[in-house]
Each structure stands twice: as C-alpha cells, then as structure tokens.
Amino acid sequence: MDDKIINRAIKEKKSADEIAQRYINEFYKDMDALLVLRPTVEPRATQHIPQIIESIKGLLDKGFAYESNGDIYFSVEKFKDYGKLSRRKLDDMIAGARVCAINGKRHPLDFALWKKSKSDEPYWHSPWGDGRPGWHIECSVMSQFYLGETFDIHGGGQDLIFPHHENEIAQAEALTGKPFVHYWIHNGFVKINKEKMSKSLGNFFTIREILNDYHPEVLRLFLLSNHYRSPIDFSYDMLNKAENNLEKFYSFLLETERIKNVKPINSSFKLANPFSEQVKESKEEWEKAMDDDFNSAKAIGHLFSLLRACNHFIHEEGYKYEDGQKLLGEAADLIKKFGEVFGIFSEKPEHFIKKLKTKKEKSRSIDPAIIEDLIKKRAVYREKKEWEKADEIRNKLLEMGIQIMDTPKGTTWKVL
C-alpha cells in the first residue's frame, strides 16, 4: 500500500480502497482506449495479506529478515545473490554517496517487508503488531501465488530493475531456494527530446491527449516500430508518419475488399507462384522476428515487405485470375493476422479511412461540401479538356491542403 494513496484518502476523507478503485477505473479507461486486453488475473495486495504475512514469517524463520521497532526488514547481506539482476555489488552501492543509513536498519539497503502502522493509516493484524506490507513483498508473493514458485516471464520498466525487481528476487529466492523467474523483460522509456518522460519533469503527454488527435492504432504502430528494450523518442512528427503508414495498410485492405468482388478470369496466373513464395517467406520471417525477443521493429519491416509484394501483385493484375485472387485474399488475411498480434488493423478499412478523413477535416476546419463543389467544377473543365482551368482548381485545393486523386471511377480526395 502506497503512501500516496493513504495521503490522498486522508485528504479526501475517503477510504484507501475507494481511492485505489478510482485510479484503477481511470487506468482501465486508458488501457481500453489503447486496445490493451484485460489481464486474466489482477490481484490486489490488500486481498493477499495472509499470504504476505506467511512469506514474511518464512523469511524471519530462515534468518533473512529481522524485526526492528515493529518493522520487519529484509537483510540484503544475508542473501548472497543480492544485486545479480542489476549487476551491482553491495560495497559499490555503499560507496555511492546517495545511500545513507536509516535508523533501525542494519544495512542501508535493507528494505521493509512489514511496516508498523502509524495512527490514521490502514492496518492489518500480524504477529508483529498492526501494520501494512512493505513495498516489494506483494509483487513476489502474489505472482508466486498465482504462477508458482518459479515462473517464466516477469516484465516491467527499466527503472524498476533496481531496487524493485532486485528485491523481489531476494525475497522470493531467499524463501524458496529456487529461481524466481526465467526471463526478465524490461522495456525502455518513452522520451521527449531524449529525456525520460516523467510527471516530475513535466514533459509528458497523456494518453487521452494523444488519443484525442490520433487513432490508438497509430500510437501502437509508432511504439512497435522500436524494439521494446530501446528508449523511444516521442514526437508528433513520428506519430504523423505512423499515421500515414497505417493508412497505407488500410488502403491496401480496402482495395482487397474491392478485389474480392471482381469476377475472376477462370484460369491460373503464372506470377502466382513467386508471389506465393513471398507470402510464405514473409510469414516465416515475421514469426522468426517475433520469436527473437519480440523484435516487433523487425517484424514490422517484414510486414512492409509483404505489403509491397501484395501491391506489386495487384499492379501486375494477378488478382484477376482465380487462383491469384485467392492468393491475394490469403495474403491480406495474413496481414490482418499479424495486425491482430500487434493490436492494429482491427477497424473496417472503410471506417478507418473515413474516420481519419473526418478527423483531419475537423482539425483543418474543412467543409467537404465546398471541396465536392470544386471537384465538380473541375470535372466540367476536364470534360472539355480545358486542362489549365482544371489544374488551377487542383492547385487551389492543394493550397487548402486537399490532395485529389483521379481514378477511372471518378475523383476522390484526401486531407493532407
């Protein structure tokens, strides 16, 4: 239980539970908006007090923890592997100027497993008096409770490596004598101008702010373009590029929907073979990249290659043949399947493109009626082959930020 929650609860004269629930709800709103799936289990520390107490008892019994004025501390010196995750040595850290001893601790880096409650604070009964759990114990206790003494993957931000994850390992392994987790996955930070984005620096954008202007899939594609371990510099410029790229895929998906309804020539297409090889290769390469430490940046590279192969196939008109059409459909399905893993391409292509257009119209205060009107006028000039006047209108539209596209089925337009 976090001090911030307690302080807020006192300030607002509400229960800590209410405060926590409120923030959980806000968190859900953002995560749902980002198309993040809900976890299977979402344990709460306050609902696992007995297990936490049990663990602390075990650590005391084994001599890894000690009591001091009603608080229970973990003794880092007793755990010989302490520092193995963050590759730090206790002596080195003491040498660092910022560590100082706190009264009651035997070693400055010893951390609380159980804190004696002060008045006003929520508390639970324990063999050591009324108090609340320390700040690392709930993570290792709850994860082991649901996943076993040893489990495969533990994630978190890079800033949690020390001390939080280091302490989790110490608590868990001291108690069980078994490895805590097999793989640690630590993601890099989102940065602004090469600086960590953080509340205290004030250099942050909220999810809501961003989603106000961008489709959640745009943000996802942007984030997935980097390897999760690398830091990523956030900028609207990059977001715009991701938006264009996403539109590129949706345009292709829209095109394949149109092609699906084209009546094929009843014969086979000679280019189907190389294309089918490309599709197969993309599938294998994409999976290989994802199997290699979730290399989404590489996988997205293969996604682009597949897109190009598909567009090439369309360009060659392979889809006009029965087997070619089938193959293109399969390739499009594959792209959608990859997208599903990334949480992108979940919209109907038509909707996505329309939404994007509407959004841009709004932000540029563009009236579609005026655009349509100009396009009609231009069509008249084009009919009469008065190209100069037609081009004049096109340039005017371009100045307004409208790009028009002449197709066999008429003129369409998009907001730049």
Next chain:
RNA sequence: GGCGGCAUAGCCAAGUGGCUAAGGCAGCGGUCUGCAAAACCGUUAUUCACCGGUUCAAAUCCGGUUGCCGCCUCCA
C-alpha cells in the same frame, strides 16, 4: 562518485563474428496518368561516434577516448 545502457544514411530504425548492412520516411530517376496523386520499378551507408587490438574474417568481440541517456529514494 558507483553501476548499467546507447551511438548504424538527411531523419526514424533492425542487425551483436562470415550471405548484397532489413524496413519506413524524405530525396532523385522511371512506369502509369491530359498533367498529377496513389501504387509499382529502380536508386540513395565500400561503411556502422573516434582510436587501437584480437581474428583468415569485426557494425558485431576486447581495451581506451568522446558524446548522450538512465538507475543508485521507505516511488512501485
């Protein structure tokens, strides 16, 4: 001060001992088009911050230098 990470084209970004250093954006040339746009084709790093070393072979390993970032807090 201690520890860790990063440095690859104009920009973003994969690649961690040996195929032509992925992919995207931007640029340039072409196909298509009345001209464009989109799409497609071609092109854009003899070289991976710098200096030395190991090796038949280095962006990749080792040592050093410079620059940037992060962690070192009873914040989880």
